[in-house]
Amino acid sequence: MRRIAIVGTGFGGYACARHLERWLRPGEAEIVLITPKDYTLYLPLLPQVAAGVLQPRSIVTPLHTRLRRSKLLPGVALDVDLDGRAVNVLKIDGEPVRVPYDVLVLAPGSMTRTFDIPGLREHARGMKTLAEAVYLRDRSIAQLELAAATHDPDEQAARCGFVVVGAGYSGVETAATLQLVTRRAMARFPHLDPGLLRWTLIDIAHAVMPELGPELGESARRLLERRGIDVRLGTTLERVTEDTATLTDGTRLPARTVIWTAGVTPRPVVASLGTETVKGRLVVGADLRVPGCEGVFGLGDAAAVPDLTAAPGTPCAPTAQHAHRQAKTAARNVLAALRGGEMREYRHRDLGLVVDLGGSDAVARPLGIDLSGPPAQLVTRGYHLLTTPSGRSRLRVSGDWLLNMIAPDDLIRLDFLKDSLGTLEELEHMPIRPRARRISVTEPAGSRP
Structure with a gap:
């Protein structure tokens, strides 16, 4: 059976896997998800977790319950061997493994970008x-x-x-x-x-x-x-x-x-391809293919996808909205790569932006309309409910919002990370350390009395 390897389960990788599970024929190909976590995280609501408005589990969706046909490999993709058509992975227990692929989807997301600032x-x-x-x-x-x-x-x-x-x-x-x-x-x-x-x-x-x-x-x-x-x-x-x-x-x-x-920067696995990048992001075509890399696609924060609705040479912004919508195009083109079909280009219509400023305050621009205050907060929360990955998460988020209105947060420390430097x-x-290899010693025959 042919194998589709997907690196990352953020907005892009998770949605791509969901589409492929629906569209693949039985036995046509297997999907392997390479990710250190067993959930997908709804990043836009992280500040509300920090504020105690939402519980941490409310903004995560477990992969095991939502992706039934995909195999989960808990680990970090270190690099891609283009000649050998394989991904080198370090599992969360420190064991290195090699994952061959027929088609590779790179959606590892990004991490916080740092500079050489003292301290x-x-x-x-x-x-x-x-x-x-x-x-x-x-x-x-x-x-x-x-x-x-x-x-x-x-x-x-x-x-x-x-x-x-x-x-x-x-x-x-x-x-x-x-x-x-x-x-x-x-x-x-x-x-x-x-x-x-x-x-x-x-x-x-x-x-x-x-x-x-x-x-x-x-x-x-x-x-x-x-x-x-x-x-x-x-x-x-x-x-x-x-x-x-x-x-x-x-x-x-x-x-x-x-x-x-x-700011953010793509995960290191992106640079391992050795192909052209823009500010660390993979240069890909409008069909999300990485030039010169057969069967390799890139999307989300890790890829500089051309914005066909903007000036030539302008890439799509590294936002959740783009990653989620690029996933559908990526899934269709993965199928085209397997079946020999025609590739599609990613085009989008901007739905606008929403920013939650806490309490009843927000600013938003849905479909080009500027809003602020309570009306913007209503639009903001509605948008988040529509784009949260699962019905269970929507129910929990809604319940947390209602509970916070009735009984505000108690402002207590949980101290789960009290021993962490943060x-x-x-x-x-979170670097995963390779574990020491075990060396077994075999005694020569007849060495025992």
Whole structure:
């Protein structure tokens, strides 16, 4: 039987597998999913997990219950052997394996992009995995508790100082939702000056979420500032220590918590092909094929897919909306590669953008219509319910939203990751260490008395 190997089970890989399971004939081909996790994660709602509005399990969909015809290989794709038509994988237990393929779909997604900034790797935290969302929630509450337990004004200022680097969707939603959490938590510490709480959002760009356009982006910035978030544009992080963040404009901010959301980069397996890339993303055709690599397709954050509705040379943005919709084109073209059919090109109609700013606040542009406030929040939540991968997740998300309205979060720490440093390397990049090979010694015949 021929084999379709799919690397990654984010929006693109998961949806592609779902389509293939429906369209493949019995016995036509087997599907092997290469992923370190046994679920697909609905990333846009991570900030609400950090805020305690949603439970972590509400935004995940188990692969075993949704993909019945696919085989799950729990591991990380290290590199692709194009000549041998195989993927080299390191399983989660550290065992290396080789996965031959007839058709390969690369949708490994992305990870947080970092730069050579002093102290960044040691002291910055991210917001791209469930573990990071839960960790940031616990850390934010713990810092206020520790601030209330000391009389040192410098320590109090640092523990009540939070810096978010990156004013894109992830950074803005993270700052907006967690600032509400900490503001509510301050009421539990009457002896702690509320004025000590300081959230700062910085970005080297000169606009907040420029993809939204100048009017909505400015509306979001004004709303954040009314809440007390200090938005600083045209500057970024120069260095970070355990209790300070120094900006490129010379400002030195007391902060024990620096959240890094300044962009993403594809997983390392993408570079192993040795083909042309754009900002780390695979250059692919409009049919999602990787040029010069027979039977290899790329989509989602890992691929620079030409946007046929924009100016020539413009790639599709690395968004969940594109990854989910590219998956259908990828699945059809995988079948065409197996059956000798005609390839299709990926074309789309932009459905708009939604940004949840916590509480009843949001900004959205559905089908080109600018909205803000409660109407935008209604559209935002409706969009998320429509695009959540499973009915069970929709039910849980809806239930969590309703429960949070009736009985708000208790603002307690779960401490599941209390022994973790919470760095990007530990909670997001998560290197799997190859296990030591066992060497068996065979005694020569007749060596025993």
